Amino acid sequence: MSEDNTTTKEQADSKKQPLEPLPHTVAKQYVWQGPDGAKIPYTATAEMIPVRHDDGAPMGHMFMFSQVCDDAPADDRPVTFCWNGGPGGASYMVNIGGMGAKRVKTDGMAHLKGVGEVEDNPYSLLPNSDLVFIDAFGTGYSHVDPNYDAKKVWGVDGDADAFTRGIIEWLTEHKRFNSPLYLYGESYGTMRNAVVYRMLGEHGIGVTGVIEQSTILDYAPTLSGNDAYYMGMVPVYAATANYFGKAGAGEDQFKWYNKAFDFVNSTLAGALVLGDELPASRMDQIAGQMSELIGLPKEFIVSKGLRIELDTFRKNLLKDEGKTTGRYDTRFTTYAYQDVQGDNEFFAGEDPSYDAINAAYLDVYMKMLSDMGFTGYENYEGLSMKVNEAWNWNHQAPGTMGSPQTPNVAFDLATALRRNPTSRILFLGGIHDAATPYWNVRHDMSKMFLPQELKNRIEYQLYSNGHMLYCDDVALAAAGAELNAFYNKRHED
Incomplete structure (x- = not known):
């Protein structure tokens, strides 16, 4: 008689190994120097933040990389949580390529060499805010607990819930409640922003500002034959x-x-x-x-x-x-x-615009973490197709019925703004972005029929860049002035 190879659920669960031991938290002090000679001492910290469900069950650990100014009072010092999109993308690009204290120097439309040249980022958000870059579960170094169903966090709502919990955990760990809180998302990260913006409010945490770079709110134009797709593309074609x-x-x-x-x-x-x-x-x-x-x-x-x-x-x-x-x-x-x-x-x-930068960005980021003494896991998942292909697109927007697989989170954004009318939203678009065309976000927001008082809290800025604002120094310089003004508006109300 052959041996019975069936395995019970209890036996399978007992074989699952916890994520411990986790890589230890590392911190290192640096001094950022701006183009005008200004200097900001800051501490960079790489850490794994535990994320738990309401019942205390571990959902997993999120990798967070923060850059916190050493000599600014925390009560008025904003903290901005930043991420890329995908879904399935880690946050290294918006960090080492975009808004972090250090960046890989760009070279116009040229393909960067594999060995990237690093500099203090003249366009960093650090003069305006402390920064926390978060990798989504299953990307970067973020791991789902082996006893937790990854499908629960690989989807529009589960992902936003996990980020909301992760943000609250970071605020708790670093004693930063009541600091001005901002969200910065790129691409699918703008969709995440909209839902997290609403969810944080539902947890009693106020958001001061939301920055949407290369925005997609409604996924309907990604469906075959959708008229809004063709409309959104034409201005991009013209610019190109x-x-x-x-x-x-x-x-x-x-x-x-x-x-x-x-x-x-x-x-x-x-x-x-x-x-x-x-x-x-x-x-x-x-x-x-x-x-x-x-x-x-x-x-x-x-x-x-x-x-x-x-x-x-x-x-x-x-x-x-x-x-x-x-x-x-x-x-x-x-x-x-x-x-x-x-x-x-x-x-x-x-896509030559991705090929031109990705290797240099990821290699520099890995070296930076290594130089800090953070070893992480065997593999940093810069872009996880496993996460992308498993994504659950169902999302019931506030005020709607059902959970369509083509989510429209413009409703979440508008709902959060109605509930928090002192907050602000800034949209940053690029005329050469064919991944998330700017025409579509203007169209999506126009259908929210917000009163003028709330529309006054929303800004739209358009630059010469494509999807990755940080690949265009001209656009970055222009956006830097707008971002600085955006952060300073928290003192105007």
Whole structure:
């Protein structure tokens, strides 16, 4: 008789090993020096923060990397919690590439060498706020407890709940309750921001400000054939065509972008709604206007029914040069793939604007942690496809019924602002961002029908960058002034 290899749940649970021993907390003192010679002494701390459920059961440990000013009074010193998106992305990019005290120097649209050059970040948020960079569960060094179901935290609501708990735990551990609290998210991190903003309020914790960089609030435009997708892309296409000299030669980049923005609202939106009921003569006329804006032939646009997919645009704008453009930042280019390599799924995932920076960013970040004495685990998950593919998109927004798998967290953002009308929201967009087009967030927020008093608490800023603001020094310099003003507004109310 063969041996019975079945395993009971109790036996399986008993084999699960806890996450202990955890890497020890490490801290190191530094001095940040700004471009004007100003100096800020600060302590960088790498630590694993325990996150627990209401019943005390451990959910796991979140890796948090903080940079805290050593000589500023904590009562008026803001603390900003920062993260990237994905879902499945760790927070190293917004740290070592973007808002942290140190960064990897950029080189325009050039592909960075594997060995990144590090400098004190002249655009860091540190002069305005202490910083805490958090890795989502299953990313970076953050680990779900082996006795906890990871599916509970790999989803819109579970993820936001875990971050809310993690933030509260950090505030408790570091005795920072009643400090001005800010949230800074990029990409999917802006969706996380919206829900965490609401959830923190429901836990009795006030949020002073929310910063949304490269925002996506409504996931419906990611569905096949959604008209809002095509509308949002056209201004990005126009800015890209202008950058490469394919349209609007000699025109200011922002004027050209805004011209396309207005075209979408005044002309394209109504045409897309009509579909194939749009008269042929009108189709031809609109395609001609669109061709002038985005640099593709009128006949080609007509053949696509005015609906130009991003991959179609990326493949065709620079086709005569044998190149394709980026997605996160459409100004980056790479050599075009031959058809044998060019299936849609593969091509959609190829992005020269990501390839150009990722290795340098991650290598520098790992060295920085190592130099501090934090060894972490065997592998730092910069981008976990396991988390991404397991994501639960169900989300019941406040005031709605059901839990659609295409979440719209603009409702969460608007609800949180209504409940906390002294808080502020700042949207930072880029004209070359084809991952989270700026047109869409303006459209999404316009449907919230907020009263003017609350609309006055929201700011929209548009720059020359793509998805990663920190890849563009010109945009960073402009955004730095806006961010400084945003933080200072906490004293105006």
